[in-house]
Amino acid sequence: MKALLSWLKDFVDIDIDVNTLCDKLVSIGFEVEDVEYRGKNIENVVTGKILKIEKHPDADKLVVCDIDVGDETLQIVTGANNIKEGDVVPVAKHGARLPDGTVIKKGKLRGVESNGMLCSGEELGVTEDDYPGASVYGILILDAATPLGMDIKPVLGLDDYVLDIGVTSNRPDCQSILGIAREVAVALGKKVKIPEFSYTSDSSDDIGNYVSADVQAPDLCPVYLMGAVKNVKIAPSPLWMRRRLRAVGLRGISNMVDITNYILWELGQPMHAFDYKDIRDKSIIVRRAKDGETIIPLDNKTYTLDNDVLVIADKERAVGLAGIMGGSNSGIKDDTTMVVFEAAKFSRENIRKNSRKLGIRSDSSARFEKGVNSFTTRLALKRAMQLSQQMGCGVCVGGMIDITSETAHADTIAFRFSKIKRLLGISVPKAKVIAILDTLGIHAKAEDGMLVCDVPEYRDDLERDCDIIEEIIRVYGYDHIKPTLLENASITHGGRTKEKIYVDKAKNILVGLGCDEIITYGFFGKSSVDKLGVSADDEMYRLIRIKNPLGEEVSCMRSTLIPGMLNTLSLNQSRANRAACLFEFGKVFKPMSIPLEDLPYENERLCVGFYGGGNFFRLKGIITALLGEFGCDLEVKRSDRPYLHPGVSADIVVDGEVVGCFGAVHPNAAEKYQLTEETFIADIDFDRLSAHFNETVKFKAIPKFPAVERDLSVVVDESVPVGELIAAAKQNIPVLEEVSLFDIYQGNQVEKGKKSVSLSFRFRSESKTLTDDEIEKHMKKILGALQHGFDAKLR
């Protein structure tokens, strides 16, 4: 909300500087987003009278002027030809600064000394709304009565401040100069002055002679007021009004239109001015549109309406969209001779809904959406009539049309006085409470332990005790609050859920294994899945679409973490980071149905990815270690996920259930994700995995007896997985503590298509020292199993 300081002063005495005022507004909850001094870009420009104009001796198009600037006479050379002796003009003296940044310096023009510059309206950044004649090509000629040597800013109305004030959505009443003035009064402890806005009307005439109104949808239009002005003469508005409109960013149009804009700003009530001759059959009907009815409002586009839209109509046709936009044919024109003002209260929900539905946003709809109150609606109509008279626009017709169906809502809020302390934790003295509420226009009485408050009509936001208590503390000051640390609260035990504990633990394990955590967006484009090369019926394609995404690439909720990981690795590669080892924990979204009827399943997943150091077995090591810390063993089987290298990938199997996969990124996916380095990823369904976590830790005695080690090398077909050899070797030998691989050999010493696998065995008994015989027996059994199962030959 832009508020002009001088305008605020119409309603409240402000006797402090603007910065102090801003601090006070902030302290009662009105953030001042910007303070602009209107004349901030003009320095050292004064009024001066042209005493003499002479031709320049050496230039046909230049003249030399003597200018009286009050305390001295300056010689200035100018090329302007709209000036004459005796004119009062703006003079930029030596060192002056103009809005476009120009700094004026004295100097010589074709050999003649010039001590400044005469300014045009454009050079001073002003328009016809700031000063008449400002748009003339040439020097701005000021009123001849203007005192000389005076700073130009007050002359142009620029000696003023515009405060841009943030108004929270619960305070629509403050979307106006009057509303802000009320708060300024509260902040300064003063009374706000609301003028009577009185006017005289032609009592021999009555608005009823001209127009009637019928509100057929009182639910959408609880208040509808009309007033008429006859013998209207359309003309520009007076300078004071145009200056104020311009200061808040509006443009002067004509007196009657400017009045409505002025009131919208001053009181926060949108109004409409009808050209009376365009109201057919002298009647206005406020009704719901018929389904399929069309209208062409001011923007000259055709809109098709439905029964939910409120229109302003005459007997024949809809002439305007109520509260949203007036009709193209009933507005004020140069030849308008009679004006009917409309001030109404429309349902804010309905305006909001329909302005969005129709795609029309106007100053009026924006204001109605926030909410207006009938107090202001009434005030606004009076103000419009009063301004019409004051500005000599025409003659006010007696009477007004008032169709009000709204019953004034219960405006008394009563509650126990002790509630103030109960909520705030501090006591506020009774007299102080009453005084604070009084500055807010709330008449309060404290009796029998109760506080009874009469709330003014314009404060729709005050509904119950806590609202009043907030008003008290925001004015009393939050600096009265004394910090206490839950002194009277129950003792509770803090903590995390099991799910959170698991994720936190897993993150710490991964960090210990050298992985950096990443966080990527929860949405992506369908192309992210396309690039993985999965089949059309893959679960990853069951995408939840956002209705209003910021772009195609962020239009679906992610169904997998893999694209986020691959994009991140790709970015790191493109930035020539030599290596990256990353992980992400995050939700992927699995719809029960498409389109979504219920909330989707939010599946916690883990993705690990790296390049530039390590291979498949490093990744396997990371996963094994992670699972191990949760008491799970990793089993692998070849994976057929299409985004993984078929020969360098595996599914992650825990207790027989596949909970994820890992491996090298398939060359096709790598190319599509612009991965230039060999890249490895793992994708794990953490919810499924964590169902297998074994949290029981049972102590096992540290062995008392020594271990015995034996090695064995066998030659097997190269296709035999070593893991299977080890598994087979382990069978049924309780004292076999560990089997490990120490070498694989393929080459000249071994037949082609075969490999030599060297395994190391560690035996230990819990109850005795094992003998050589026993060990030999076990080794024979092992060899037998390998020979039998894999056609292994002892090497």
Added chain:
Amino acid sequence: MNDKIRELVENCKSRISDLSNMAAAELQKIKSESLGKNSELTNLLKSMRDIPAEERPRFGQMVNEARKLIEEAFADAERKMKEKTLRDKLEKERVDITLPCDNAVQGRGHLHPITLVADEIMDIFKGLGFEVLEGPEIETDYYCFEALNIPKNHPARDMQDTFYITDNILLRTHTSPNQVRVMEKKQPPIKMLCPGKVYRSDDDASHSPMFHQIEGLVVDKHITLCDLQGTLEAFAQALFDEKTKTRFRPSFFPFTEPSVEVDLTCSNCGGKGCKLCKGTGWIEVLGAGMVHPKVLENCGISSEKYTGYAFGMGLERIAMIKYGIPNIKLFFENDARFLKQFR
């Protein structure tokens, strides 16, 4: 003549029909023999001048058709060759996935700065008896707005630009819906903390469409605004330093009444005024307030018996202040050189 051309085409096709034992270079060699300067096909074209003028157009057309057929055959063969090469490569690269792990650890990794900040905040509040409870990122209109005293078509909805999935399902714009979920299930005393991702359709230099919030809620008998300030001051002093002060400014949130913006003394200059705090000595960090009685009532908690407070803050903002990170986009770019700085 016709037959000769046909034979030529067939001959080419048969030479490349079996790629199983052929190398890619060999295919290229056959291609140049079949379509190159000295190929039979080119020779045929050269022989055109020996043919009667009236037959030339028909002959030319036939040769061109033949060329097209041969080219197509090669295109097909080249595609198959590429697939075969990839297949061979993948086969050659095949490893025994059952081999043991490589357990070499290449230095220690790092938690994301958002996680670090969230963990630190949760630790502080866990000590005060707060329970960490997370909620869904995709929410219903009811939990995200209605239950929090933000009715449909209410101007307060403009405070947050919402991504919608359907008319009724949306991406949560704040972590507050989880307050409602918890209060529906549990009677006071409640002390909870909800960290998580939130989404708003806002993407510019200082906004990210996804960011993180952490939300705190206390509902019990005798909870006051003084407790809110005491809690937040204790929190701010633990997170920044023991001299940190808090300041309340009146504000508006539909789900708290009174509502306040909470400023902390600037951690950079200690309140003297610097660039970070724009010379004010204060930085805006939290929104907070006393839980609106309508919200309690919506959750089946008596507003006569209980009061409560709630607060929420953006984790990116906290991390930016704490570590001096200048730009919110850095959090989601995940450049390894960024990630490795936080510990």
